[in-house]
Structures are given as C-alpha cells and as structure tokens.
Amino acid sequence: MKEKGIEVEFQPDIKATFLRLLPLRSISRCWGYMTSMEIPVWLRPVIYKAWARAFHSNLEEAGLPLDKYATLKDFFVRTLKEGSRPIDVDPQCLVSPVDGTVLRFGELKGAGAMIEQVKGFSYSVFSLLGASPFLPTTADGDVQEKLNESTTNTEKNKKSWWRVSLASPKVWDPKSSCPKRGLFYCVVYLKPGDYHRIHSPADWNILVRRHFSGRLYPLNERATRTIRNLYIENER
Known part of the structure; x- marks a missing residue:
C-alpha cells in the first residue's frame, strides 16, 4: 500500500x-x-x-x-x-445500518458533487446513482433551498422518502440548538466475514429502485486503490 x-x-x-x-x-x-x-x-x-x-x-x-x-x-x-x-440511544450518535469498515465519509456540495474513492481519484454522485432530483447537482444556494423544502415536506408526510435522504443527514452541534443541514455520504465496506444483513435506522418508504449492469470486481481494499471507477464500473 x-x-x-x-x-x-x-x-x-x-x-x-x-x-x-x-x-x-x-x-x-x-x-x-x-x-x-x-x-x-x-x-x-x-x-x-x-x-x-x-x-x-x-x-x-x-x-x-x-x-x-x-x-x-x-x-x-x-x-x-x-x-x-446494542443501539446507542444518544441522539447525537449516527447508527450504522451494517457491520463494516468506514472507508470514506464527507459532505456533498454544489454542482457535480464528488465522492473520493481514494486520495488522488474521485467519482461523481451522478455517475454512481444517475440523475436524481434529490442530489446536489445545482448551485449551493439551490441545494439549501431544496433541503429547506424537503424539511417542510417531511412535516407533511412523516414516512416519506425525503425524511431519510435529505432531512435525516444532520450534524448536531452540542453548543447550538440549530443543527447544520446538508447531504452527507458514508462508504462502508463489508468484508466476507462480516454480518451481512442490512438494518434501517429510520422508518422510510422506497419510491425508486434502480439497477445498473456492469462488472463484478471485488470491493476489497486493494481493488479500491488500484481500479479506477470501481463503484461506477461494478454492477449495482
């Protein structure tokens, strides 16, 4: 390495x-x-x-x-x-939906938001997930406006998909009663020996499901640092 x-x-x-x-x-x-x-x-x-x-x-x-x-x-x-x-009941804790190792995490900002695969190479959220009205593909100001609108929609529909994808990712500041709002990502790798079931930390409804055909590369650490566009080329 x-x-x-x-x-x-x-x-x-x-x-x-x-x-x-x-x-x-x-x-x-x-x-x-x-x-x-x-x-x-x-x-x-x-x-x-x-x-x-x-x-x-x-x-x-x-x-x-x-x-x-x-x-x-x-x-x-x-x-x-x-x-x-056991689930940590602290409201300031982020509960992982899976067993695994956190490889990358960060905030998606502005047009053409990028996720870092490894240092020196990144891929766009658009290329991973395709076009979506829920992703920050416009200016930062427009993204914040969309987030504000999604919060309003959440109040109208407590079980809507918006609640999970846009309203839930928050970073709480213990010194402030006003949370920071934004769209965040976290890449978690499940090893072959890990527990492989997925659990949801929130109530939500599936509105859209997508399938992208592609290759079947391994997702281990070596592959992550040696294969360009690993997650983009793989079937998902």
Whole structure:
C-alpha cells in the first residue's frame, strides 16, 4: 500500500489489469451455485469454522447452531443473537445500518458533487446513482433551498422518502440548538466475514429502485486503490 501520511493513494498495478481479463460473471454464477448446494449436517460445522478462520467471523454471535445452516448462503446471511448489536440511544450518535469498515465519509456540495474513492481519484454522485432530483447537482444556494423544502415536506408526510435522504443527514452541534443541514455520504465496506444483513435506522418508504449492469470486481481494499471507477464500473 502506498500512503502519504494517513491517506491511501490511487496506485494502479498489473493485477488490476489482470482482473479485467477474468470471466468474473461466469465465476460469480459458479460460486452462487456452489453456495446454494446443501451441505451434509456432519460437515457443516467443519466448513463454517474454516470460513470463520479464513475471514475472521465471530461464530459466537451466530443466531443458530452451525449445523442448522443448510448451505453456505444461509450461513452467509445468518442472523445474530439477540443483543449482539446494542443501539446507542444518544441522539447525537449516527447508527450504522451494517457491520463494516468506514472507508470514506464527507459532505456533498454544489454542482457535480464528488465522492473520493481514494486520495488522488474521485467519482461523481451522478455517475454512481444517475440523475436524481434529490442530489446536489445545482448551485449551493439551490441545494439549501431544496433541503429547506424537503424539511417542510417531511412535516407533511412523516414516512416519506425525503425524511431519510435529505432531512435525516444532520450534524448536531452540542453548543447550538440549530443543527447544520446538508447531504452527507458514508462508504462502508463489508468484508466476507462480516454480518451481512442490512438494518434501517429510520422508518422510510422506497419510491425508486434502480439497477445498473456492469462488472463484478471485488470491493476489497486493494481493488479500491488500484481500479479506477470501481463503484461506477461494478454492477449495482
């Protein structure tokens, strides 16, 4: 890894080029078939313990005994024991919807808002999510006006999508009763050994769902710093 201070820099290498030549979609289909195959009961603890050692999974948190997971896919999306993830009740805390490692976070500002993949390379929110009236693709003043309008809409409809996407991202100042309003992002990476279920920290309704076809590159740390437009090129 090449670092300058504590910032990871973009550094393409030959392995990134090699990944482009692999039949990743065919490999993914084969892996999906293998993970859906039922494993003999006596062999399940052996396989899952080996997986846990390889990817640092905490088996003590698993909601069921290991021999109850019929397939590797079932084990991969396992639930946790009650109380494994206590939620901080502090109103100034931001609750993560997933287990994982925070790679990047920041505020989206102005026209052509950008998200930094690694130091030295960024990608636009528009290229990741496509055109959306909820994204700051206009001037800062217009963005703030849209945020103010969304707050009004939130009061009218407590369960609207606006409440989550625009009104919820706030940074609270303990010294002030007026929160700072804006649109923020956070990139969280889930490792293979992490708990893979997603939980919502708020009530919300889905209004729009999108699918972007693309490649199936790995999303690990090495890929993030060596493949340009990783999140843009990947299927999502």
